[in-house]
Amino acid sequence: ERVEPERVFSFRWHPYAIEPDVDYSQEPETRVQFELEDMNGGTLLKVVESGFNAIPEARRLKAFRMDSRGWDEQMANIEAFLSKS
Template structure:
């Protein structure tokens, strides 16, 4: 079951899912830069590296830069992400995507928190649209994470 919360400040999304797989396996999956870009078929995306930034190319939707920020295996990993590879990935020009992993009920509770929408999208209309799209996107991506971790894909 996926749980979703968009806070009242319209600046963050929180979602979580229970995955029936060991925390180490889930961490291996979610610590891969840009794993959450695409439609669940890794063959449709290509990754290039430009310094510390990973650029995910996902035709026909575009190129998405991902900057690894912090990792504390197997419980936490974070990235900055944006929609323009030409812009630096810093606060105000990107969102912060954080993954928190907890051992629970013989599996892993995976929580994603994406924040920074208010600074990235000053227009309330554009911000609401971005949040709405990302809420739907996280539902899809967490389902892919569950599928892949439970099946052992990528090991």
């Protein structure tokens, strides 16, 4: 969706779309944005997923919770990787 090298990357997807028999293509997508920002001699990574208010109510809370947990895990993976380099 958006790319600014060494600064911003974003994409859209169907959050928590894990059921193989469900066609999610008619649902709205959320937007995930990664931003890099210089901070105190290092780099701050911000990850924001937005648009959950458009997800069907029956799936909204579960999708939000699962994606939030997933991003927490991915941020921990990134932190662990960077601490080794």
